[in-house]
């Protein structure tokens with residue numbers, strides 16, 4: 001039976017490649033394979049960390065841990081409950097149990113937050129047209145209030161970039177241009193570096209966060225990107241149709 005693309009989706013392999021090149025390493029939040037040692041180090045070093053199944057998708061099984069006033073606050077992507085721990089020992093004892101079924105990575109958390117504290121990220125679709133990688137479209141995924149992830153499968157809403165910048169961030173035109181320039185550089189660097197791993201793939205999607213200092217950060221690169229749960233849900237179908245068309249000529 002042939003090996004399918006879904007079987008080679010691995011966050012550690014992609015992160016390894018991204019960190020090997022300066023042009024992508026600058027956009028990569030600190031990331032390690034999760035174990036007791038990396039958990040101790042990363043949760044000491046960063047106020048917020050995200051734990052993600054290395055072969056996860058649709059934000060399933062994601063855990064966020066924030067350090068606040070001597071406590072560790074833990075949230076899971078599919079639950080509204082907030083767990084509180086007063087020691088790292090009790091925290092690790094639960095975390096190791098919840099993550100024991102599969103390999104996880106631990107990543108520095110990015111405060112990609114709107115002015116009313118909703119998480120958002122960019123879903124960036126890239127395609128290879130005439131041998132060159134181009135950005136086919138970028139949309140914003142806006143998490144529902146209080147959620148720790150942005151996907152539409154868990155309450156998020158895809159919106160247009162303009163709406164993010166004007167309604168949710170109050171960015172000036174100059175700020176927007178600067179962010180868009182960084183975003184395009186980040187997307188194209190990421191696909192140029194990751195695509196040789198999957199030579200027959202002619203499309204990828206890069207999930208990217210934007211912190212409060214206007215820096216962009218790669219969360220992951222998807223090698224089997226779907227557009228139904230994001231671009232198709234936009235009220236304006238222009239980008240969805242554009243990507244559908246580009247898919248017919250990409251190779």
Ligand SMILES: Nc1ncnc2c1ncn2[C@@H]1O[C@H](COP(=O)(O)OP(=O)(O)O)[C@@H](O)[C@H]1O
Nearest residue numbers: 056057058059107108109110149150207219220
């Ligand atoms: N380092 C991070 N900081 C903040 N939010 C993150 C981070 N990594 C992931 N997320 C959130 O979790 C979601 C899912 O993570 P992602 O790495 O894209 O995995 P999946 O394969 O489940 O899509 C992202 O869309 C984003 O909302």
Ligand SMILES: [Mg+2]
Nearest residue numbers: 058059207220
């Ligand atoms: Mg993702």
